[in-house]
Amino acid sequence: MTLQKISRPSVAVPLLVFLLLAAVPFVANAADQSFYIALVARIVIYAIAASALNFVLGYGGMVSFGHALFFGLGAYSVGLPAFYGINDGWLQLACCLAVCGGVALVTGAISLRTTGIAFIMITLAFAQMGYYLIVSLKQYGGDDGLGIAQASDFGLFNLGSPERIYAVALAVLVLTTWWLGRLREAPFGMALRGARMNARRVNAVGLPVLPYQLSAYVMSGMICGVAGMLHANLNAFASPSALSWTISGELIVMVVLGGMGSVAGPVLGALAFLGLEELLKAYTEHWMVIFGPLIVLMALAGKKGIVGMLQRLDHQPPAPQVPRVQAAAQMAAPIRQESV
Numbered sequence: 400m401t402l403q404k405i406s407r408p409s410v411a412v413p414l415l416v417f418l419l420l421a422a423v424p425f426v427a428n429a430a431d432q433s434f435y436i437a438l439v440a441r442i443v444i445y446a447i448a449a450s451a452l453n454f455v456l457g458y459g460g461m462v463s464f465g466h467a468l469f470f471g472l473g474a475y476s477v478g479l480p481a482f483y484g485i486n487d488g489w490l491q492l493a494c495c496l497a498v499c500g501g502v503a504l505v506t507g508a509i510s511l512r513t514t515g516i517a518f519i520m521i522t523l524a525f526a527q528m529g530y531y532l533i534v535s536l537k538q539y540g541g542d543d544g545l546g547i548a549q550a551s552d553f554g555l556f557n558l559g560s561p562e563r564i565y566a567v568a569l570a571v572l573v574l575t576t577w578w579l580g581r582l583r584e585a586p587f588g589m590a591l592r593g594a595r596m597n598a599r600r601v602n603a604v605g606l607p608v609l610p611y612q613l614s615a616y617v618m619s620g621m622i623c624g625v626a627g628m629l630h631a632n633l634n635a636f637a638s639p640s641a642l643s644w645t646i647s648g649e650l651i652v653m654v655v656l657g658g659m660g661s662v663a664g665p666v667l668g669a670l671a672f673l674g675l676e677e678l679l680k681a682y683t684e685h686w687m688v689i690f691g692p693l694i695v696l697m698a699l700a701g702k703k704g705i706v707g708m709l710q711r712l713d714h715q716p717p718a719p720q721v722p723r724v725q726a727a728a729q730m731a732a733p734i735r736q737e738s739v
Contacts, residue, residue: 409709413663416670420569424562433561437633440565442673444629447572449653449665451622454579456651457660458588459615460595464647465506465522468529469499469620471642473627475533478545478637488551488558495624502529503620507613523644530642544638551632558632568629572666575622580662591615592660656697658704667705671697 404410420443427435448470455461476495480486506525510518534542550559558564582588594601594608601608631637640646649672657668675693679686703710 408712409706412709413666416663416666417573420572424565436565437561438677440561440568440633441630442669443565443568443572444626444633445650445653445673446666446669447568447575447629448623448626449650449657449669450572450575450579451619451626452650453654453657453659453661453665454619454622455612455615456654457658457664458583458595459591459612461511461612461616462519462651463510463522463616463619464519464644464651465510465524465526466620466623466650467642467644467646468506468526469503469623470627470630470646470650471529471533471639472499472502473624473629474631474637474641475545476624477551477628477631478547479539481547481549482539482545484549486549486552486557488553491551491628492625495628496621499620499624500617503617504613507616507620511609511612511616523647526642526644526647530639530644533639533642542639544636544640547631547635547637550635551628558629561633564629564633571625571629576662576666583662587611587614652694656694656704658706661704661706664704664706671705 405414420439423439424436427433448466451469452463452466455463473495476498477491480491480494485491506522510521510525513521533539539545550557552558556563556567558567583592590601590606590608591611593606594611598608627641630641653668653672654665655668656672657666658664672694676686676690679690683689
């Protein structure tokens with residue numbers, strides 16, 4: 400990456416955000432305000448989930464209103480084994496990836512038979528089915544949720560403290576952002592983005608759209624499940640509300656607010672959305688009355704989100720050009736003076 404490219408606002412601002420996120424634990428501990436580590440860890444975890452949704456929404460044009468299903472399954476992949484005294488983090492991660500991948504494969508294969516509003520509604524229906532299934536399991540807490548007594552243990556480290564969860568979540572976010580950035584320009588990502596614009600043309604050139612979309616949906620569900628797993632460790636609690644449609648709605652707002660289809664958009668969107676929410680909560684209990692119109696204004700100000708506004712700053716207005724006739728006259732002026 401060249402220095403000229405790094406100096407662009409659309410590149411420099413996301414890099415600065417990641418540097419600031421890396422400095423949060425050190426600054427919070429130095430100021431003896433460890434609360435902010437858990438607060439920003441929540442933002443980082445939601446940024447992972449928003450990045451996963453952006454993979455199918457921004458790249459593939461699949462408006463999924465059911466990604467809360469995978470977020471909640473990731474949380475219960477920690478809660479249910481912990482209920483039986485199993486806190487092996489690698490086993491929980493394997494369960495999370497297997498369950499989320501399997502559910503995404505089945506639900507995606509069914510949902511992708513539809514498009515548009517039908518796709519939105521069927522993904523929402525699957526998420527609600529998962530929500531009511533978890534609520535009906537009274538032996539695992541039902542709608543009261545499930546406490547997690549032991550954090551996930553990965554051998555060399557465990558997720559028993561906010562600092563460790565923050566470090567792992569930030570590492571996962573950086574890797575996810577880097578991977579999605581590389582995938583965006585890879586043949587797979589280009590085919591997926593092409594299908595978003597015109598699926599018939601992609602099919603016509605010999606690239607079957609459905610396998611690409613289904614693969615993206617499965618990978619997105621698995622990444623979102625990892626975010627849910629980290630969220631459960633952060634709260635030491637697995638709640639059915641993690642599968643609620645409101646979580647899916649918040650993730651969509653984060654993606655749109657940051658910039659659909661961009662690499663760093665979900666990160667900036669999650670930071671703006673949750674940061675603004677916490678800021679307003681500190682001043683008034685009626686924060687939602689202010690929060691809603693602000694989100695609408697931010698969306699109207701930049702149709703391509705925060706990244707779109709930064710990209711407009713990349714293109715500096717060109718220097719004014721002197722007309723050819725005027726330039727020729729300016730060049731001839733010294734010659735005339737010398738001849739006189």
